[in-house]
Every structure is written in structure tokens, then in C-alpha cells.
Amino acid sequence: MQFDSVVCAFCGCVCDDIIVTVEDGQITQTKNACVLGKAWFLGHAQHQDISAARIAGQPASLEDAIDEAARILVGAHYPFIYGLSSTSCEAQRQAIALAEAINGTIDCCTSVCHGPSGMAMQGVGEPSCTLGEVKNRADLVVYWGSNPAESHPRHMSRYAVTVKGKFTPNGRKGRTVVLVDVRPTPSARAADIFLQIAPGKDFEVLWALRALVKGQRVEASALEGTGIAFEQITDLAERMKKCRFGVLFVGQGLTQSRGKHMNLTAAFLLANDLNSVTKFALIPMRGHGNVTGVDGVMAWQTGYPFGVNFSRGYPRFNPGEFTMVDVLSRGDADAVMTVASDPYANLPRMVRKRLEDVPLISLDSHESETTRIARVAFTTSTVGVNVGGTVYRMDNIPLPLTKVLASPYPSDEEVLGRLLARVKELES
Amino acid sequence: MKILNGEVYDPANGIDGEIRDVYIQDGRIVDHDAGGQTIDATGMVVMPGGVEFHAHVAGSKVNAGRKMCPEDHRDQVFAKTAITRSGVGHTIPSTFITGYHFAQLGYTTLMEAAGPPLGARHVHEEFNDIPLLDKGFFVLMGNNYFVLKFIAENDYSKLRDYVAWLLKATGAYAIKIVNPAGVDTWKWGRNVSSLEDKADTFPVTPRQIVVNLARVQQDLGLPHSIHVHCNNLGVPGNVGITIETLEAIGDMPIHLTHAQFNGYGGTDWTDIRSGAPELAEYVNAHENVTVDMGQVVFGPVTTMTADGPWQRRLHLLSGHKWYNADVEMETGAGVVPYKFSKRNAVNAVQWATGLELALLVEDPWRMFLTTDHPNGGPFHAYPDIIKMLMSRDYRAEVIEGVHRRARTHSGLKDLGREYSLYEIAIITRAGPAKALGLKNKGHLGAGADGDVSIYPKVSDPKEMFSHPRYVIKAGELIAQDGRILVDKPGTTLYVSPEYDQQIESAIREEFEDFYTVTFKNYPVNYDHYLPHRKEVPCEP
Numbered sequence: 001m002q003f004d005s006v007v008c009a010f011c012g013c014v015c016d017d018i019i020v021t022v023e024d025g026q027i028t029q030t031k032n033a034c035v036l037g038k039a040w041f042l043g044h045a046q047h048q049d050i051s052a053a054r055i056a057g058q059p060a061s062l063e064d065a066i067d068e069a070a071r072i073l074v075g076a077h078y079p080f081i082y083g084l085s086s087t088s089c090e091a092q093r094q095a096i097a098l099a100e101a102i103n104g105t106i107d108c109c110t111s112v113c114h115g116p117s118g119m120a121m122q123g124v125g126e127p128s129c130t131l132g133e134v135k136n137r138a139d140l141v142v143y144w145g146s147n148p149a150e151s152h153p154r155h156m157s158r159y160a161v162t163v164k165g166k167f168t169p170n171g172r173k174g175r176t177v178v179l180v181d182v183r184p185t186p187s188a189r190a191a192d193i194f195l196q197i198a199p200g201k202d203f204e205v206l207w208a209l210r211a212l213v214k215g216q217r218v219e220a221s222a223l224e225g226t227g228i229a230f231e232q233i234t235d236l237a238e239r240m241k242k243c244r245f246g247v248l249f250v251g252q253g254l255t256q257s258r259g260k261h262m263n264l265t266a267a268f269l270l271a272n273d274l275n276s277v278t279k280f281a282l283i284p285m286r287g288h289g290n291v292t293g294v295d296g297v298m299a300w301q302t303g304y305p306f307g308v309n310f311s312r313g314y315p316r317f318n319p320g321e322f323t324m325v326d327v328l329s330r331g332d333a334d335a336v337m338t339v340a341s342d343p344y345a346n347l348p349r350m351v352r353k354r355l356e357d358v359p360l361i362s363l364d365s366h367e368s369e370t371t372r373i374a375r376v377a378f379t380t381s382t383v384g385v386n387v388g389g390t391v392y393r394m395d396n397i398p399l400p401l402t403k404v405l406a407s408p409y410p411s412d413e414e415v416l417g418r419l420l421a422r423v424k425e426l427e428s
Numbered sequence: 429m430k431i432l433n434g435e436v437y438d439p440a441n442g443i444d445g446e447i448r449d450v451y452i453q454d455g456r457i458v459d460h461d462a463g464g465q466t467i468d469a470t471g472m473v474v475m476p477g478g479v480e481f482h483a484h485v486a487g488s489k490v491n492a493g494r495k496m497c498p499e500d501h502r503d504q505v506f507a508k509t510a511i512t513r514s515g516v517g518h519t520i521p522s523t524f525i526t527g528y529h530f531a532q533l534g535y536t537t538l539m540e541a542a543g544p545p546l547g548a549r550h551v552h553e554e555f556n557d558i559p560l561l562d563k564g565f566f567v568l569m570g571n572n573y574f575v576l577k578f579i580a581e582n583d584y585s586k587l588r589d590y591v592a593w594l595l596k597a598t599g600a601y602a603i604k605i606v607n608p609a610g611v612d613t614w615k616w617g618r619n620v621s622s623l624e625d626k627a628d629t630f631p632v633t634p635r636q637i638v639v640n641l642a643r644v645q646q647d648l649g650l651p652h653s654i655h656v657h658c659n660n661l662g663v664p665g666n667v668g669i670t671i672e673t674l675e676a677i678g679d680m681p682i683h684l685t686h687a688q689f690n691g692y693g694g695t696d697w698t699d700i701r702s703g704a705p706e707l708a709e710y711v712n713a714h715e716n717v718t719v720d721m722g723q724v725v726f727g728p729v730t731t732m733t734a735d736g737p738w739q740r741r742l743h744l745l746s747g748h749k750w751y752n753a754d755v756e757m758e759t760g761a762g763v764v765p766y767k768f769s770k771r772n773a774v775n776a777v778q779w780a781t782g783l784e785l786a787l788l789v790e791d792p793w794r795m796f797l798t799t800d801h802p803n804g805g806p807f808h809a810y811p812d813i814i815k816m817l818m819s820r821d822y823r824a825e826v827i828e829g830v831h832r833r834a835r836t837h838s839g840l841k842d843l844g845r846e847y848s849l850y851e852i853a854i855i856t857r858a859g860p861a862k863a864l865g866l867k868n869k870g871h872l873g874a875g876a877d878g879d880v881s882i883y884p885k886v887s888d889p890k891e892m893f894s895h896p897r898y899v900i901k902a903g904e905l906i907a908q909d910g911r912i913l914v915d916k917p918g919t920t921l922y923v924s925p926e927y928d929q930q931i932e933s934a935i936r937e938e939f940e941d942f943y944t945v946t947f948k949n950y951p952v953n954y955d956h957y958l959p960h961r962k963e964v965p966c967e968p
Contacts, residue, residue, distance in 0.1 A: 005946040005948035005949050016945050016946050016949045017946050020732055094558070097513070097966075100514055101722065122495070122498055123749070124749050124750075125496060125749035125750040125752075126492075126496070126745070126750070126752070128752060128753050129754040129756075130546065130753070131756070131944050132756025132943055132944040133615065134940065134941075137615065158944070164941075164943075165941075166629070166942045243614070245615075245616070247785055263950065266814070272750060275740065275752075279617035280613065281752070283752070295495065296550070298555075299491050299496065299523055299559060300486075300491050301513075301524065302514075302516070302522055303494050303516040303517050303521075303522045304494050304495075304498060310514065312507065312515060313515040314506055314508070314515070315506050315516055316516065317498055317501075337610040390549060390553060392550075396488055396753070397546055397547070397944075397945065398547065398549040398553065400949060400956070402951060406434070
């Protein structure tokens, strides 16, 4: 059986043109998917010999596990829910309802990826557009602190560089591509200009670009130690001013390096300034398949995109106070639930330590370092393979997922919904 | 349910403050006592549930505003209760709060003023989190690639079929036009400024866009007219192009939205004055035209519109942060937080223009109360605006505290008109329902939806409209004395005009060439995204 126009929910590109072939209850082939997407579809189709629910590593009934998890959450003083960037908006809604019900704190992977972009937007706004605007119009494409060839393999071919659009009939030939990064990544091969910037010097270079775009004098000495020559930066500034439609894609090289949200503030202001000269947009290279969606659902339900605390019965937001790494490093949370995320494998040592010390509940479609140490672990079906729902692309366009294969496991949405119901029973 | 002894205002049925009973059975108004819960409305005012005609409450630009403006949220917080969800937000409230707060003011129906087709799923997702109210949304078409193309090619039948197809694909309610041709040129950083300027993608003019879509609206028999945000919004002297746009339409139905923002005289920021007299004169003489106020409310607002070039201009004027999101093939969007100040001369003129217009347009059936929430002000300022419309003394008191330009550059201070309760019932429910073509809303005749608001009869209209005693939706008591009693979904209202299926093959190739989503994934699945829905019939 063949499914067409299937949405791939692996990375922030959310390509929706995948053709998936299913034979004998297995995904046997994908067409149009990149290497990451293909691995994602084929990998999740494999049968997993693990039970739907485990308590302390031992198989348990779903009902018992839900009861155990609900008791942990209700009994905690500072319960924390984290993850959500690789599940559907429908499941994200249930997770937020659960966080509210337990007066807990909820944070998504945004706080460790593009949270600084969100904070820059709160400071200075964001001149942006959908990826189709880039496809149809852009003649200057700048990737800064991003390596799309490896992290978003179809970004260049489908949206930004080689693709042909309404006003870009020559595709790659009609575009200048610039890559700014601390090392020559595989993406450098696709760029016309590669600028190797010294680590931690992004803000200085972005700020100098702002000055040049505004026609202000910049001393060559201002660029000392940045790795970028004065001629290189004046050339880039001229290209930015002279393009017809420019776009700046910003990656985690900017958001998670020295300067963080100040780097993004500089980038957003640069893109803003350029709109007095030409047309210019900026798009954050969001990583996980629905990390943009979780920001959105959090914002429309609670007012804030990440790091939300319900201890007073209403949402409060404070990055650094209610965000995952900070709360767990301080040892504040006394129970943690992770959804579609593997923080034990990825986050700093202090966080890992706290995850070992508190009762941990995990929901994931496959085993991970986090699920292995969880007190209660739920194996859930894979969003976009076994269950439908909604995901948002990095440019905030919502797309519908397709169920291509049945799963023996319940969905995140179902487990979270049952958990919420059980929590309400215990509380009343 | 029976509501006994209330002072009933039901303008659609000519009832002006008579003491009567209202009966509801199975969610609808009936003309006989069918038993059930009794509400004693003695000494109270009974009206149909409020119908919000134009507010930005759901979808991508609203949510961008929420993300961008945490400073807006700390102003108003709402803790969860045993029944309700929590939320925050003063001018851009989170979704649950939006539903509760409208209901707490006696509103039961709500129209989202502008959604891009590509973001239709997002609008519906938020609708499903806005409880209690019935809702619909206006889908942006005035700068849409295929709309411009079919107009440029003089292919009217394809234009008509495409519009119908797009309404169906997005689950929308009406045709919205924002700065026609201008947003298309904004994609190269430009704008248009006259009805004869041309879009970039195809050489069509604002005049052609508005006239053709008005004709389509009539041919499809859509329940609501075209809903137009004119060119040059916010700019001194724009009343000229606004009236030209209305003239271009001839006698076809048109709704001119947030008329205040399109109704300025003068030539620049130093001599801007109210254009309400000219605009009202035109509206009074042309029954095909309806308008809503777009009243300015002093205090913080969050401006948001598909009019990208205007938002850029407002950003440069005010220095406040700027969000922009151009949407491929379709439209744009901008968000800029702003603060209307009583001491600011231009703001004073804007404030006076809205009120002056409301007082000069003679027929309340063609003038509706809005603040273009959250552009002119938040919707919860309605009770205060009602008080200004009902009391010349209150207006005189307020205008004293506003920059003198409100007195010297508008005719507001000399207007003695005072709205009656009957007229307030028209501009807040009966009129909007009629203009939207919602035959079961905005009145209390047999067969109408059982949506009723009951207010205490007190002398201060602001007090009265701030605190309904009871709010009833589909025959169920949903709010009492400001408390929300139930939390349940409302219904999404949509239209489904007929079209020739061939339109899909006519657009498909270009669609797949220039969009970045596949054709198959573009239409919204109604069962998933509009689980509670009702089709409002078209009458071609």
C-alpha cells in the first residue's frame, strides 16, 4: 500500500511530499525523504519488543502505570513536564492541561534550542516570512550558525537554494548563498561564500554589519579577533543591501553560543534595518519536527511559548526560573515527566543527576537513556507514522500528519489524557 | 427554560423594551412555555446574545502577538477554577480566557477578522480552544495569487470557482480583503496608494480586486458581504480613497471595516482631522454599505493586520517592536504593540473620529460596535464605549481629559445624539447578525438560537454592560454574575458555496510550482479541525 503527500515530522522542515510504501505491516520504502526522514520512517516501523508500560523497569498494565504516574505527579511539590517537541499539537494540549491540573511547570525543548530567539523576538520583534516566500523570491540566502546539509537536509533543495520559484526561475544560479559558521561544515560546499567566524564573536560581527548597513563608519580594528576580515564584512553588507529579497536563517550556533539572545537580537535588528533598504526576512532554523508547534500551543493556551509555571493557578513565564536546565540544576523539581524527548542523554550533568534522584515518568516511542531510568515508562505510538495530528513547520505553517501503520501502543495524546483524568480523580 | 418578566430588546422583531417572557426549548427560542429552568428577569434587560463582528482572536498573527508581548500578559491573569482553565492577557488574551471573557460580557458569537488560507488549520485549532462561543473566520483574499491571476486574465468564472473552493478548503465564513494589491507589492517592500496602482505579481488594481470579489460574493450568495480594509489605512487624508472604494462598488454589498482607521481628513500628521462627516454622508446615502467603528481606546493595544506595509510604517513611526510574516502566494501580516495616549494629538483625533462616525451614521443597522480588537483597543472596553454612545454628558466629561485636537479637529463635541438601549441592541447583536447573514442569531424570535444575555437595569450603562446577571448559550446558563458555570466547546460556522470541480485542475500545476506544501495537504479536514460545526447556507 502506498501513501502519498505524507508529512515527515522529523525535523523543522516538515516536508509534506513523502511517499511511503507499507507492505505486510512494515514500512518498506520511502520516496522524496532525506536520509534523516527515511531513517525515521523505516526505523519506527520496526517491531519493538517492549511493553506499553513499565514500572521500575518491570512490565506493568497501562492502568497501573497511569495510576502510579498520577500519584507521583499529584504527590509532588514541584512537578515538571518537559519535552513535547516531537509529538503532535493534540498531545501537547493534553500535556499543558496536565501541568495546569497539578500546578506544575511545563517547558519544551525550545528552552535549550531557540528559546533565545523567542526572547529576542520579545525584545525587538521579528521580520519573517514563510519558506515559500524564500523559494519564490530570495536572491540572497544567509545561513548563520546552522548546518542545514546535515541538520535539515532538504532545506536547500526544497525551500531556499536550488529550488525554482515564481520570481526565481533560475534556482541556484539566481541566488547567492552565504554560510557563517565557526568551522567549514558540509554546508560550506553549497555556499558561494563561507565566512569562518571565531567562536563567540557573532554579536560583534552582526553589530558591525548593522552599522555598515546603516552607512555608519566601522573601524577595521572593530573586527579584530572575529575571524572575519574587514573586506569580507563590507562585501556581505553590500550584498545584503543590494539584494532584491534577502533571508537570514539563524541556527543554534547563534542561539546557544556566547551572547545567546543578544546574538539573536542583533540578527533580528539587522534584518529589520535592511527593510529600510530592500526586503529582508529572518527565519529561525527550528530543529525538531514540532518544536514550532509546541511554542504555538503553549502561547495560545498560556500566553507564553516555553518555561511556564502554574504554581499560582495561572501561567507565569520566566526563562531561567521556569526552564528545564535551570530548575533541575538547582534541584527544585521533585518529580519529572518527559514527553517525546531524551533529556538524560542530552542535557548537562547537573540535570542528569537530578533526573536520577527524582521519580521520573517518560513517554516515548522507543527506548532511550531517559526511558531506561524512568520510574514509570510508557511506550507510545509514533506521531506521524502510527497516529495523525498536527505539526507546525519552522515557519509556523500547520500540516496534518498521516497514520500509515497501526501500532500496538497507545498515543501520547491518549496516555496524557488518561493521566489527566486520573489526576483529577485523585485530586477530588 | 423560561425567562420571565424581563424588559426585552429584540430589534429584529421590533420589540423595544416591552416586559415579556422568553422561552427556550432544545437550544432554540420557542413561542410557548416548554417548562424547564425559570429565570426571573424582573427589573432586568433581556437581549439576544452579543455578536462580535470583527476581532482578531485566533490564528498565526494573534499568536505571534502573544509570543512577542509577555508584557501584555502580566496585566491580567486568570487562575483556573474547578470549571475553567487558566490564562493571561490584557489585549491578546490566551484562548480559553478569550472565550470566557466574551461570555462574561454577554457575547455568544464571535468572528475572527482575518486568517491566511495557509494558516486556516491554525485558526481552527485555536477556535477549538476558545470555549463557549460560536465562531467563524474571514479568509484573506485581496492579495491572493490566484485571485489576482484570474482577474488579470479576465476569467471571471474561474475566479468565482476559486473563491468558492478556497472558502471550502479553509472552512472559512467570508471574503476578507486587506489593502488590495498593496500587500502583494509589500513582498518587494513597496505599497500602493491609489485605486489605480497595480499589484506586482499580476497587473491588477485595488479597484479591480474589490469590484470582482464583490461580484463573486453576490454570485455565490455568501451570507456576508465582502469585508474590506481599504488601502492607505491609518494615513491622514485616507477618507478620500475609502469613499472612492465605496463608489467603485456601486450598489453591491460591502462592509467597510474599522471605518475609523480609514476615515481621516487632512494631509499629514500635523493637520489630521476626522473624516467622519464625509464618510458618514456617503454611508447614510448608500444602503449597500455597512461599517463598524474600530473605536480607539486609550491605553495599550496590540496592532495586528495583514496590512504588512502599514505595520512597517507604524513601527517606524512609533519605534515599537515589529513582527512581520509574509505568507507565500496569499497575504502578509504585521504586529506592532502600541499605546493610544490621551495627550497625543493624533491619537485624540483617531479617538474622536470613531465616536463621531458612530453618532453621524444614522442607521444603526449599518454601524456596528467594534474596537477592531486588539488594534483600536481590547474588546472588554465595550461597556465604556456604550456609555459614551448613550450619554452626551459622559462624552463631554471624557473629551475634557483628551488632547484639544479631539475638540478642534473633529465635530464630536457638538454632537448631541444619544443611543437608546434599543439602538445599542442593534449595534452589538441584531445588526452584526443581520450583516453576517446569521438568521438564527441576534434576535429572540421563534427558531432563533437560544442565546440570551440578561443585564441588571441600572442607570450607568457601563456598569450594566460590564456585568450581565445571566448569559445563556443554546438554552444553557453559561455565566451568572460574572462566574462561568460550564466549560464546553462552541460551534464553528462556515459556508460551502458550490463550484465547478475543474477549478482544482486549473490551479494545481501552479500551486505545486509555487507553494511549499502539497495540494493534497492544503484543504482542512473538517472532521478533525471543525469537530463542532454548522454550515450557514448560501443563497445564490
